[in-house]
Amino acid sequence: MTLGDYQRPTDLQEALRLRASGSWKILAGGTDHYPSAAHQQAWGQSQSPNILDITGIDELEGISETDAEFRIGATTKWSAFADPALPSLFEALATASLAVGGQQIQNQGTIAGNLCNASPAADGVPPLLVMDADIELASERGLRRVPLGSFILGNRKTALESDEILTAVLVPKSRSDETRTTFLKLGARRYLVISIVMVAGRIDLNESGVIESAALAVGACSPVAQRLPRLEKKLIGRSVTEDLSALVVETDLSDLSPISDPRADDAYRRDVARTLVQRTLQHLVSPPKEAAA
């Protein structure tokens, strides 16, 4: 019986060197690693992976900005998105962050962990999809940048190479006069619950309140959260004074492939997805005083 190695470098280059040098499981918030370790142990299937703990690398945590984009460091915690100084572009992500676990999880879980774990029900994915986020991947070979939609390949599958570390999520700044985002989640209770369905939405408006671009993403209804391009296209040119929810038709959601599991069956998920998409559009044009899914 052996326990694996554990390294907690404070320098990114050192982390990348280690990462390239052997087989490592990357640890940050621990909110996925430890639960799976508990499950494995209970069924006599313990593993002792070598742990590369990246929480000692200060440069990986926090939100910064350039003229063109926001940079969300890999180990930025959910609770960082509650910062009221962040622009409205972040509102969907901030709302999602409050729906992840309880405050303990929000203080521990990281944005990179949520993406690399690649759960179909990852609460961070739909908001980041409507933010047109890119993923920055670093290795000793250099940096590369891929759109979020190309990074998550399937249920628990990502494009992360074995020598790479996800270092940041990059979000382009909005160039419109006004940007609104929102997020709705259906769970069996308010806290400590995995999403049955979630929807993130975004509209960019010109000065007369006409939609210049729109984005909608549905999570927990397919192996990877999906944008709804057909519906998004219909929204362009519409005014925020209209009832946008009336534009939603069945075929807008036909690419979803929800499963039946203990949380809900596929038909219920499909029904809820449509309802939440409609409510998302209602919230975007007239934000409710108290959001309720």
Next chain:
Amino acid sequence: MSPDGMQGAGADSAYRDDGETLVTSFSLNGREVSVRAHPSSRLTAVLRDELGETGTKVGCDAGDCGACTVSLNGKQVCACLTALGQVQGQSVFTIEGQSEPEPATDTKELSVLQQAFHDYGAAQCGICTPGMVMAAQDLLDRVARPTEAEVLDAIGGVLCRCTGYRKIVDAILSVGVGTSLGDIRSDGHVGSALPRLDGFGKISGADAYGADDIPQDALWLRVVRSRHHAAQFTLGDLQSVVDKTPGLDRILTAEDVPVNSFGIYPHLKDQPVLADGFVRYRGEAVLALVGKKAVVEQFNDDTLPISWQALPEVMDTDAATADGAPTLHENSPGNVLIRGHVERGEVAAALQGSAVTSERFFETSFVEHGYIEPEAGYAFCTETGTSGDTTSAGAARMTVVVSTQTPYMDRDEIAHVLGLSGPEVRVTPTACGGGFGGKLDMSVQPLVAVASWQMKRPVACVYSRTESMAASTKRHPSKISARAAADSTGKLTAFGFDGDFNTGAYASWGPTVAGRVPVHATGPYFVPNILNRSRAIYTNGPPSGAFRGFGVPQSAIAHECLMDDLAEQLQMDPLEFRALNAIKVGDKTATGQVLEASVGQGACLDALRPHWKELRAQAEQRNANSSGPIRHGVGVGCMWYGCGNTSMSNPSEMVVGLTKSGQFVLFNGAMEIGQGSGTIMAQICAEALGIPVQCFSQIMGVAPKFSKKIHV
């Protein structure tokens, strides 16, 4: 711990075997500590096992329950998700740091927040309380006067299965606004608002639960469980596995169990301690690995020489009763464990002749109790004198210290398994972190007892949450077909009920469910014609056992839906329909029992009536004024439930002793599991004797001492 605060990890830490001595230093409750342990160890394990600070509880090791909530650099986190390596040089506060020790008395005073928990009754079983207090303190440190919404957000990550949260929220809010209930202490007789007599240990984190006080020299036991719902298996050479695995002392099999069967009913001991070549549910215990903790925890079961042959499984009552279904237990052909039947009058005729009838089908699922404390305990063999208190054990040869609802039943069951007499076994209950019926059945008890008996060493076993969910009993899933009828005035005329209850792989409390359901299935109403039938059916699900109401809550779903249906057909108010039919003094129940004393059903509905009317009017108004997706409604539901054991006598007695120093001692046999029996029993006793409750001390649930020391 040693003077410099240094604690060593177990000698089996491979990290140290590799030649590296990694010491992690951090501030714990304001003092510097250093620990030698693998840096990927959970902070919970380090606090509890290395530093002996067991106030931080382990409920799930997965961030789902929040019982292990601590403060890391002023932010609440789950210690079970925190790597020891991440706290190097950081500041950690736990429940032990909430209250300052009083140097003079070596006792601790509760903090203001803890005192509020005590005063408001915010701690019941107490297992979530340390985490709840830490989460609340995190909020109060940031926000002096929080709103209710902020309180809910702050404690949202901690699960409580007892309180319903309301008292916890009130306690936290009271600290913010600085209100106090004041001195609510009184003579403590029945009806007075008395803070729990056992509240201090729960709120301070000092109470020892099943996993909190395990002897240092105990061996650890981990169960190898079936991954099949139904299978046969044969075992290869296990001794060679033991021989080549340092730190693994023994692998126990069915052959090591003196009498390999247990179960609630004397004639239905159908569950093996360790499966004997045949498993009936996924999660069933097959082998027990005994040795050093880290070794048995990390052992890979895939390396064991077990040859499995999966068998067809039956997962629900329809499959189990279908023609040709495999038989789970030879003495229950067709997989029907037991039938219940209560009949009076002529139901078929009455249904036919009534003004209105309703018939519906209901299905409910397995429900897990979800007590936040997983099953835990240890055993030591008193004969060898290797550990524990041998002097006061009397004739006991085996002592089991365990979290349980029923120390006396456990004692007899353990004695049965070991082939001993009852008095040869002593069961010492620890504080119990929730039960809800689930800790009426044995879990770790027979395993640690057999292992300790065979090995003459103390042996401990602590279930993980995953094991607890897989192996423990559940609420019976039900399939219910029910029908009811009323005459044109609204009087009930007939009620019929057929319910199949999935009792899982083993009998457990299945007969109790099958027996109680037909007695109660009509609900608290007078019905002249009744035919209620139930069956408990074996399947390859986990064993269904006791869970708050023994099947009666499932039945209540059925009878209440039928009541609403009939009221609607008669265009009667649902509450008035129930009031009209409420069972009252002098009425006969389904079994012919005449209710001679008080029957509260009518009085309850009378008390509800004004609120019901007001709420219905409010809901109507809100719906008229709202265009959003949220609609309001008001419902009423009634249920009844017989206290004590159905269809058998219910003797109970209370024994009080008087010590030489003049202190009354109440021997309290009603195990405190969060329901308050540690307080109300003393209150009843105090009132009966006409003295203040403060004059009593209590001894809780210790059977052998109980029988010896009583007789006033």
